[in-house]
Amino acid sequence: MPTKPLVAPVRGFAVVEFEHRTLQLQKHMREQQVDAVFFTTEPEFRYFSGFKSQFWESPTRPWFLVVPAEGKPIAVVPEIGVSGFDQTWIEDVRSWPSPRPEDDGISLLATTLAEVSTRFRRVGAMLGPETHLRMPAQNFVALQQILMHHELVDVSSSVREIRSIKSQAEIEKVHFACGVAAAGFEYLRGHLSAGMTEREACKAMHLEMLRLGADNCPYLISSSGLGGYDNIIMGPTDRVLNDGDVLIIDTGTNFDGYFCDFDRNFGFGDVDSGTLRAYDAVYAATEAGLNIAAPGCTTGDVWQAMWTELEKGGALGNDVGRMGHGLGMQLTEWPSHVPNGDVELKAGMVLTLEPGMAFAPNKMMVHEDNIVITESGCELLHDRTWQTMPLI
Incomplete structure (x- = not known):
């Protein structure tokens, strides 16, 4: 919690x-x-x-x-x-x-x-x-x-x-939305079980976030599969979650017109070692992003820091086109973390870090966290994700 x-x-x-x-x-x-x-x-x-x-x-x-x-x-x-x-x-x-x-x-x-x-x-x-x-x-x-x-x-x-430069009042709204979603993910971790469907899992989390104070949740998607998932923009579906599956849920909870946008991954039963290594790689990539994101750094610098860690972890590629973006009144805002991106980060920017990689044919692993750029670096707007993949 x-x-x-x-x-x-x-x-x-x-x-x-x-x-x-x-x-x-x-x-x-x-x-x-x-x-x-x-x-x-x-x-x-x-x-x-x-x-x-x-x-x-x-x-x-x-x-x-x-x-x-x-x-x-x-x-x-x-x-x-x-x-x-x-x-x-x-x-x-x-x-x-x-x-x-x-x-x-x-x-x-x-x-x-x-x-x-x-x-x-x-x-x-x-x-x-x-x-x-x-x-x-x-x-x-x-x-x-x-x-x-x-x-x-x-x-x-x-x-x-x-x-792109948020006021303190704007940041507080995003911060609250992030806190609600983080608590929703933690709630779900304790209430997931094999045999549930993607849709049932998402509905349980959705209801909990509304209870915690979200105004609405217009964006809540999921994907799952044996040993990983092959897309991150569809669902939820009625697919039943079973042993060896990995479920991703990505949510954009809203409070007073301001969004959060981040995801979490859940494993079920005996998840193969390659998938767990991919989870570790995207976790390390997020750490690299957190360490470099600061005023004067560029969106390209952030992308490169995260991609370097993903390559170390065996990434076969990234077909998302970017690894994070601005956030606020819209689920995604300018700028984007892209290769050679030249947008300079400034204090007050609210951004996502979203390292993702293909780690096997038709298998992806993605993390997404929300940060605010400060005068000296950056701060997470919610509790950090679990260092190791939770196994249900």
Whole structure:
């Protein structure tokens, strides 16, 4: 069980935090000569406004947030959502009666953008890697046509740089989510048995994490197999866990809109020695990552430190494409630990270390832990995984 009681942090953020986030973005905007930025996706919308709603699950209505070069953001939203902004720091809320497919907020958005983008006539949006626009393609085309005398530019690199450095309040939320998941894994270790299915194991852990304080667990996957598993993104299935099997569970538990993301491995009965050696190798690789992750280090340095240990352990390869990533309002965020990665780590970054390797044909072993970069190194956001594979 965790060494300290799980105490949930205060929900939400102080207004000063939203002011700071907005001022950071506006500094980047001035440097790029961008008059206004508009957001369409929930993480960015919530990050700069504080508006948190489950209504994002519905694809029926678009939502827009406009950040001008000076002053507070402006919400351009369906009428059904206006009252929700009473709980935010946003004062200028403009609305239309959505759903209205013939003009679902596009003319109102265009008018708002034109109003605040008269100096450089440059409008920013999230157009880079790992982003998307949450609006129909034809609506985006219509917006471009209305703003044909404006230049549309990508601001995703600025936004991801700002979001990559977490405040203490953000870190506390991730820390709590991590503590809940770690306790869930420990609970499961004491309640697993041969004869259970993957799905039954995951449900038992899911219920325990909700009991411990998780708001939800939208990401909980598993895989299993004799002597290891051949994928880490499917399941859970109704496969029965038997002697010699290895089960991996990877979870992204959420608290107040912030995720954890890490996995644990469980062996059943008599697990072959090659699998146990692979477990030891990924454990050692995580240690190497923990030892090197610090301000000034790069994502490529972290990758290389972990890969060196995996090669020593007999790794045949790694087909995941990376060995960890940023973490926060989204299950995976920028940056990624990749070969020759050049993103410099900075204090306040929350990241995962996820060394993984193929150790035999169609057999994988993966560990994933969550860390925060400090002024002098890094700290785990949960109890360290078991040094040797637990055998059920």
